[in-house]
Amino acid sequence: MFLYIIRHGEPDYKTDTLTKLGMKQAKLLSLRFKLITFDKIFSSPLGRAKQTAMPTCVKQKKEFEVLPWLSEDLAYKAMSKEIDGKTDWWFSVQNTKIRISSEAKSYETMHSQLYYDSVTSDFDKFLAGLGYEKHYSGSYQIKEDKYDRVALFCHDGVSRILLSHALRIPFHIFCASFSVPHTGVTVLEYARNEDRLTAPRCLIFSDLSHLYQAKLKNVYNNVLNI
Numbered sequence: 611m612f613l614y615i616i617r618h619g620e621p622d623y624k625t626d627t628l629t630k631l632g633m634k635q636a637k638l639l640s641l642r643f644k645l646i647t648f649d650k651i652f653s654s655p656l657g658r659a660k661q662t663a664m665p666t667c668v669k670q671k672k673e674f675e676v677l678p679w680l681s682e683d684l685a686y687k688a689m690s691k692e693i694d695g696k697t698d699w700w701f702s703v704q705n706t707k708i709r710i711s712s713e714a715k716s717y718e719t720m721h722s723q724l725y726y727d728s729v730t731s732d733f734d735k736f737l738a739g740l741g742y743e744k745h746y747s748g749s750y751q752i753k754e755d756k757y758d759r760v761a762l763f764c765h766d767g768v769s770r771i772l773l774s775h776a777l778r779i780p781f782h783i784f785c786a787s788f789s790v791p792h793t794g795v796t797v798l799e800y801a802r803n804e805d806r807l808t809a810p811r812c813l814i815f816s817d818l819s820h821l822y823q824a825k826l827k828n829v830y831n832n833v834l835n836i
Contacts, residue, residue, distance in 0.1 A: 611740065613798040613810070614648070614761040615769055618662040620792045626657040633661070635793040635821065640665035642795070642820035648672065649757040650740075654680035654764045662793065663763040674763070679732040682765035688725035689767060699767060699785075729768065730775040742800055745807060748778070752806040766790045773798075776810045790816050
């Protein structure tokens with residue numbers, strides 16, 4: 611199974627919608643997936659994620675299913691911090707300290723750790739619903755093999771939680787070392803091994819080739835007419 615984790619397009623956070631540029635990015639995503647058929651499409655409950663998913667759903671004649679635990683609002687409340695009058699993700703305002711400190715914490719507070727554990731637990735339950743049950747070894751046992759490609763349209767902070775968990779990279783290290791841009795596409799492969807045990811491998815991370823290809827073909831500014 612290939613799991614696509616996709617961040618939403620450029621947003622207007624005040625209205626929880628996509629900007630005009632964000633809508634272009636979402637349409638370009640749908641063109642990128644023109645030759646890919648998703649068995650299932652899921653979205654965060656927030657407007658910017660659903661609007662990003664919609665062009666792909668329309669082209670593939672599928673409806674997305676909302677997963678409440680993908681909400682960025684909940685993640686931001688749990689993982690934001692004010693430093694010198696600026697409120698942002700704690701891993702953003704402390705990015706340099708995370709990189710240079712041997713005592714950097716994986717989570718800023720107990721609340722943020724509990725939230726991380728809650729989301730990763732929901733993620734494992736989600737995978738179990740797709741037929742991939744968490745094994746005591748940390749890998750996944752393939753109980754059912756019914757889906758080839760599944761898409762999750764979500765957010766920056768939530769993506770970092772899911773990917774650090776899936777790839778077993780400490781959360782603070784992942785946040786300090788990896789960037790998740792708007793409409794970045796990450797692909798995890800859960801290989802169909804003979805022993806029916808699998809662990810995700812990252813094949814593509816935060817790829818933006820759909821935007822660059824559009825610029826090369828001179829369609830980026832005209833995509834709204836497609």
